[in-house]
Every structure is written in C-alpha cells, then in structure tokens.
Amino acid sequence: MLERLELEAFLTLAEELHFGRTAARLHVTTSRISQTIRKLERRVGAQLFVRNSRSVTLTAVGARLRDDLLPAYEQIGLGLAQAIATGQGVRxxxxxxxxxxxxxxxxxxxxxxxxxxxxxxxxxxxxxxxxxxxxxxxxxxxxxxxxxxxxxxxxxxxxxxxxxxAEPRSLMVPAGHPFARRESVSLEDLADTVLVTLDDADVPRYWMDRHFPRRTPSGRPIPRGPAVKYWSEVLVLVASGVGVSTVVTRGEHFYARPGMVFVPFHDASTVDxxxxxxxxxxxxxxxxxxxxxxxxxxxx
Incomplete structure (x- = not known):
C-alpha cells in the first residue's frame, strides 16, 4: 500500500513536473518531496522521473503508474467532497x-x-x-x-x-539561432534578433508592453517580426526560423517541438x-x- 504522502507527492509531481511547485502545493519542503519520490522509486524498483538541472520528466514506468493511480485518487477526492456537501446541506x-x-x-x-x-x-x-x-x-x-x-x-x-x-520567463528560439547555444539570455539581447508577436488590435498597449516589448530596458528598439492571432502560429514561426518569442519556462514541457530551443532569461520579470x-x-x-x-x- 502507498502512504498518503507518496501518492500525493507522485501524482502532484507528475502534473507539475517541478519539485518546488509540488512542495508548495503539498505544504512540505522540497527535500521532503525528493526523499519521498526516491523512496517510492525504491519500492517500485524503477526510476519514475528523469531529473536534470533544467527539467523533470516522467519515465515510461512513471507515466503508466500515473495513469493507473490517478482515476482512483480523483474518485476518492470527489466522494469525500460529495459527502461534505451533502452533510452541509448546501445546493x-x-x-x-x-x-x-x-x-x-x-x-x-x-x-x-x-x-x-x-x-x-x-x-x-x-x-x-x-x-x-x-x-x-x-x-x-x-x-x-x-x-x-x-x-x-x-x-x-x-x-x-x-x-x-508567477512563472519564470524563457525565450523560444530556432535551433540554429546563435542564442540556442547559450545557458541564458538577457532582455537586452532582444534588440539583436526578430521578435514574433501577437496581433494587438484587441490587446491593451500596457499588456503588450509587458509580454512583447518594443524596446529593451536600456531603450534599444526590438525588431518586430510577424504579428499573428494564435499561439500555435507563434510556435510554427519560431520553429521555422522566422524569429524568436517569449514564453514561460515551463512551457517547454507543453510546446517543445523539433527545431525549437527554450533558453531562460536571467533578468526578466515573471509571467503572472x-x-x-x-x-x-x-x-x-x-x-x-x-x-x-x-x-x-x-x-x-
């Protein structure tokens, strides 16, 4: 039988793919999550996550375990919530x-x-x-x-x-771009490339300035590439080498594709x-x- 923390730590980490966010959600320390996952991996006899300095990903064994455990875990939670609602008589x-x-x-x-x-x-x-x-x-x-x-x-x-x-920010760049070989980039670097942006017809200027700025912090103009309506178009244009675009760092787990590299900013504000x-x-x-x-x- 799994201990409660083992179950919650595993399923939460499988969703967040980040030890810090998992610890925050469960109100424990990051080291406690790491110890719990290692203990569970010893019990299973296989690695459940691949960790490196930039990402956490599920192994095939981990993905299978998540798919087997999650429905039952959610059903338990829903059953408890239903009992509470019935007991309180709230409709x-x-x-x-x-x-x-x-x-x-x-x-x-x-x-x-x-x-x-x-x-x-x-x-x-x-x-x-x-x-x-x-x-x-x-x-x-x-x-x-x-x-x-x-x-x-x-x-x-x-x-x-x-x-x-509050998510750290990265820059999506084509795989052949000079920035793709860097450990990190600066907001000032945006002046030396082409930024793919969104059509701003229905977007306030203050919102665009936060996410798709026209100038660097020192005032240098940022060259503008195509302005598109949908995020999927941004991904295609970056992967095709048309330009670069900003993204949250965890977006790599959802948006990564061949021809694209995610490079973290070392001086950008979070995406909130x-x-x-x-x-x-x-x-x-x-x-x-x-x-x-x-x-x-x-x-x-």
Missing amino acids: IKGVVRVGWSAPWCGNLVVRAAALLQARHPDCEVEFREIQLCDPFGGMRAGTIDLQMTEFPVDEPDITTGRLVF YGLMWPTASRNPLLRPFLDIIDELAPPV
Missing part, C-alpha cells in the same frame, strides 16, 4: 463558464471544476480557451464568467482576484497568471469557484 444550481490561456491554468481549472461539481451536483461548468489576441473579449461579450489568464489587467469593467502562478471576472457579474457559482481555487492553488 447551488447554475452554469459557470470558465476560461484559461495556458495549459497549467487549464489543469487547475479542471481540477477545481470537478471539486465544484462534487460539492454542488446541480451545477455545470463549461470550459473555454482564451486567445491571447483577445484576452478580455469573452468577459465583455458575456460568454465567460471567470478566467485565469495573464496579468496585468487594468480595466474598469473587470475585477481581478488573486495571483495564481491570475483570476479575473466581469465586475458586474452576479453568477452565484463565482464565489464557490474562487474559494475552491484558493484551496487548490499553490502559494505564490
């Missing part, structure tokens, strides 16, 4: 439409939705992907009740909640993801969903 009905722009935000939203529906069986959760080229359009059109996307947000009709993720919703919203499921995010989200 809320309705639909909440929740969006996200990055996979790690989506993972957290889906976990929160499962817990919300376990506690409130009469509610429904609908999911939406938020496109970076129109970060606030869904909320203003009334098709999104709550979203977890990139900060900053300074809009009079949108309320912001807590910061959920947080909660936001229309200020005028009266959806009764908004507060319960926010409370569950508070329960599940790691400390920042």
Whole structure:
C-alpha cells in the first residue's frame, strides 16, 4: 500500500513536473518531496522521473503508474467532497463558464471544476480557451464568467482576484539561432534578433508592453517580426526560423517541438497568471469557484 504522502507527492509531481511547485502545493519542503519520490522509486524498483538541472520528466514506468493511480485518487477526492456537501446541506444550481490561456491554468481549472461539481451536483461548468489576441473579449461579450489568464489587467469593467502562478520567463528560439547555444539570455539581447508577436488590435498597449516589448530596458528598439492571432502560429514561426518569442519556462514541457530551443532569461520579470471576472457579474457559482481555487492553488 502507498502512504498518503507518496501518492500525493507522485501524482502532484507528475502534473507539475517541478519539485518546488509540488512542495508548495503539498505544504512540505522540497527535500521532503525528493526523499519521498526516491523512496517510492525504491519500492517500485524503477526510476519514475528523469531529473536534470533544467527539467523533470516522467519515465515510461512513471507515466503508466500515473495513469493507473490517478482515476482512483480523483474518485476518492470527489466522494469525500460529495459527502461534505451533502452533510452541509448546501445546493447551488447554475452554469459557470470558465476560461484559461495556458495549459497549467487549464489543469487547475479542471481540477477545481470537478471539486465544484462534487460539492454542488446541480451545477455545470463549461470550459473555454482564451486567445491571447483577445484576452478580455469573452468577459465583455458575456460568454465567460471567470478566467485565469495573464496579468496585468487594468480595466474598469473587470475585477481581478488573486495571483495564481508567477512563472519564470524563457525565450523560444530556432535551433540554429546563435542564442540556442547559450545557458541564458538577457532582455537586452532582444534588440539583436526578430521578435514574433501577437496581433494587438484587441490587446491593451500596457499588456503588450509587458509580454512583447518594443524596446529593451536600456531603450534599444526590438525588431518586430510577424504579428499573428494564435499561439500555435507563434510556435510554427519560431520553429521555422522566422524569429524568436517569449514564453514561460515551463512551457517547454507543453510546446517543445523539433527545431525549437527554450533558453531562460536571467533578468526578466515573471509571467503572472491570475483570476479575473466581469465586475458586474452576479453568477452565484463565482464565489464557490474562487474559494475552491484558493484551496487548490499553490502559494505564490
């Protein structure tokens, strides 16, 4: 039988692929997570994760163990949540439409939705992907009740909640680019390459300046490449050698492809993801969903 910490540490690390974030979510030290995973690997008799200085990945044995354990673990959690909701006699009905722009935000939203529906069986959760080229359009059109996307947000009709993720930043470069051989890059280096950006027709200037700046910190202009609407287009253009683009460091686990290298910045601010919703919203499921995010989200 697995001990509780072994089970939670393994499944959380399999999701986060980062020892620090796993420790934060479980409220233990990073060394405790490392010791627990090593102990579990000795019991299994095989390596479950491959670790190096830049990444953590599941082995084939680890992936199989995750797939075998996760459904049962989630069912236990949902059963407990249902019992708590029944015991408290709380019933809320309705639909909440929740969006996200990055996979790690989506993972957290889906976990929160499962817990919300376990506690409130009469509610429904609908999911939406938020496109970076129109970060606030869904909320203003009334098709999104709550979203977890990139900060900053300074809009009079949108309320912001807590910061959920503060992610280190990297630069995606073509494999043949001179930067691909570096251990790290600087924001000043952006003046010496071509930056693939987003179409900013529906994006506030302050948001673009944070994520796709026009000048380096010293004031040097940054050459602009194509401006596209969708993140998938950015990935194709970078891998094809058209230019470079900024990304969160953990994006390598989700977006890596042949012809592309991820190089960390050593002087860039984090990419921050947080909660936001229309200020005028009266959806009764908004507060319960926010409370569950508070329960599940790691400390920042």
